[in-house]
Amino acid sequence: MTLVTDEAYEARLESLHERLKAHDSIGLPALDGFVAALAVMPSLPTERWMAFVLEEPEADPASQLMLETEVLMHSSLVFQEFMDGTYIPQFMKAEYDKILWQDWALGFADAARFHPTFVDETLAGHNEEATAALNIILGLAGLAIDAEAFRQDIGDPEEFKAKAPVYLIQSAYALFKSRYGERPIPRRTIKIGRNDPCPCGSGKKYKKCCGGAA
Numbered sequence: 001m002t003l004v005t006d007e008a009y010e011a012r013l014e015s016l017h018e019r020l021k022a023h024d025s026i027g028l029p030a031l032d033g034f035v036a037a038l039a040v041m042p043s044l045p046t047e048r049w050m051a052f053v054l055e056e057p058e059a060d061p062a063s064q065l066m067l068e069t070e071v072l073m074h075s076s077l078v079f080q081e082f083m084d085g086t087y088i089p090q091f092m093k094a095e096y097d098k099i100l101w102q103d104w105a106l107g108f109a110d111a112a113r114f115h116p117t118f119v120d121e122t123l124a125g126h127n128e129e130a131t132a133a134l135n136i137i138l139g140l141a142g143l144a145i146d147a148e149a150f151r152q153d154i155g156d157p158e159e160f161k162a163k164a165p166v167y168l169i170q171s172a173y174a175l176f177k178s179r180y181g182e183r184p185i186p187r188r189t190i191k192i193g194r195n196d197p198c199p200c201g202s203g204k205k206y207k208k209c210c211g212g213a214a
Helices: 006-023 028-040 046-054 061-084 101-114 118-124 128-145 157-162 164-180
Strands: none
Touching: 006 028, 006 061, 028 046, 028 061, 028 101, 028 164, 046 061, 046 101, 061 164, 101 118, 101 128, 101 164, 118 128, 128 157, 128 164, 157 164
């Protein structure tokens, strides 16, 4: 296993932040929330959620490929951090243009609602902890948009805002636990299309890089 230094980790985040900023579709905190949701939900095809997140493609195909590669790498690393119990939302550990918990919550909520079954199945399921956790995240996302529309049955809006960072990370881990349990979590198998960015980070398409011999 390759060890990632703090310097390399921060350099990767800074590069992703700058690429997202230049692309002008989604910021790093919202993307971090989005891929955190991907980690706790049933799998979605990469090409579907990638197109939703990035919206319009870059004019330069090479730039688009590098952007998609960095987004996919961040998604994979977030999932790995959840497995290791080391995931911390970006708004709790760094500042990129004054990161706020609201952006993360909205990104998570966008992913949850984009999934065709996750919200309905979780809220209608028998796992009360997962239901409560999802309600909290969606409630905080709603609070970020319109405080007056906040569901009073969830709790006091001001108290929720004050404790939002703690509630969000606890709820994210509760949803992850509800899906994978307390047992050792198997590594997720990601099916990579031949035209997808190679997860090695080279910037090349998979078929012209690590997938060339497949």
